[in-house]
Amino acid sequence: MTDLKDYGGLLMGSRLRRLSEALYAGVDEIYREHGVQLSSRCFPILFLLRDNGALAITDLAARLGQSHPALSQMSRKLLSEGVVTERADPADDRRRLLDLSRKGQALMARLGPVWKAVEGAMEDLAGAELSPVLLRMDEALGERSFAKRIRDRFQLNTAAAVEVIPFEPRYRDDFKRLNVEWLEKHFYVEAIDHEVLSQPERTILKPGGFIFLARLGDEIVGTSALIKAKGGFELSKMAVTERYQGLRIGHRLLEAAIATFQKTGAKTLFLESNSKLKTAIRLYERNGFEHVPRPEASHYQRADVYMVYRPSGKVRRA
The missing domain is CATH 1.10.10.10 (Winged helix-like DNA-binding domain superfamily/Winged helix DNA-binding domain)
Incomplete structure (x- = not known):
């Protein structure tokens, strides 16, 4: 008994x-x-x-x-x-x-x-x-x-169970859902967002980019992407579902993106963001991104921050 x-x-x-x-x-x-x-x-x-x-x-x-x-x-x-x-x-x-x-x-x-x-x-x-x-x-x-x-302790155990995986067609709807959820919370979905998120294979993968997904069990809880750009890549489409924020999932996705960028041998990795996203900007700053003047007009109306990753410097850990 x-x-x-x-x-x-x-x-x-x-x-x-x-x-x-x-x-x-x-x-x-x-x-x-x-x-x-x-x-x-x-x-x-x-x-x-x-x-x-x-x-x-x-x-x-x-x-x-x-x-x-x-x-x-x-x-x-x-x-x-x-x-x-x-x-x-x-x-x-x-x-x-x-x-x-x-x-x-x-x-x-x-x-x-x-x-x-x-x-x-x-x-x-x-x-x-x-x-x-x-x-x-x-x-x-x-x-x-x-x-x-x-x-x-629950968050620690949950975070340890998260794995970062490459994009698969079966997760296409999850990729779009997470990004639309993030955009609607902070801004609004622009025309360029609809185009990229609806056809990620054509707009991101086929030109030579990468998509990363954070999976917890059978659920996709976060995304990020490297989009091929002139001279390198743009870090974009970073989103973590609200229910699982605080588990350093964004940090894991960012690490995966940086590691992949370094393997490509490309010279430039940049991102565009918005100054009100202070937590995200601190994450980028702690991991080697620096604020620099924008070289050209942004294709996002919401973007007022431009940052470049400096591969020659040491990545500063959180």
Whole structure:
């Protein structure tokens, strides 16, 4: 029969919650044996007040990483038990400060031997290395959330599965679809675009150009092309579907195009773009393209940037 352990890290949150509940229950049982009816969940507040003096609920919430309503609820419990006091902040009477009462101070002093036993039991249970590990995890999650870490790992795994392949006739519609999608998002489809995208074999491949496709599984998710031009090639038709942007697919397509250009022995590789496409322009700049004056009028109405690849220089990696 399958058990939770068979799912590894996928159910770690469930396992940690079960362990947390067991630890809370154990400490609460010991507290009751020593005449303390407060839940162990309240004691992080008491520790902070003992070691830092009076604090506002907002400060406590920030330090404990808990919500203001949750801290307010626990503070009311502590006030009702008489272990904390409440007073106005002298610097701002709109803020209320909590502090340990004499009863709270006596309680904290009395429970010292219990906490020493709790720490010893934790070491017996999990070893001395567990607490530093949990502390590192807590600090790391404060810097970057677990959801963000999952997204980053998903993107990394997805990006590794992308392959750059040459054009095949069966992908003709994908080539056009991706470029039209990109053009309609940023500009509009010009007459020259319709001509090139509708017949890529005739307009790009037959004159000596190349088309590159980024494939993820059975889906074409990106394109780029080298179009034969006077003295060399034009880098063009660079598009990545919006759903998969952020996976460096454009970078992979650009690398493939540059590598192919270098193999041809041609002297010139240029591109035309638009100044509002700042992310794309930074990508070109980091990979060896330089801004130069336009030698002649563009055949695209949208183009106001002209860049040339310098094959004699080192390609600057992202």
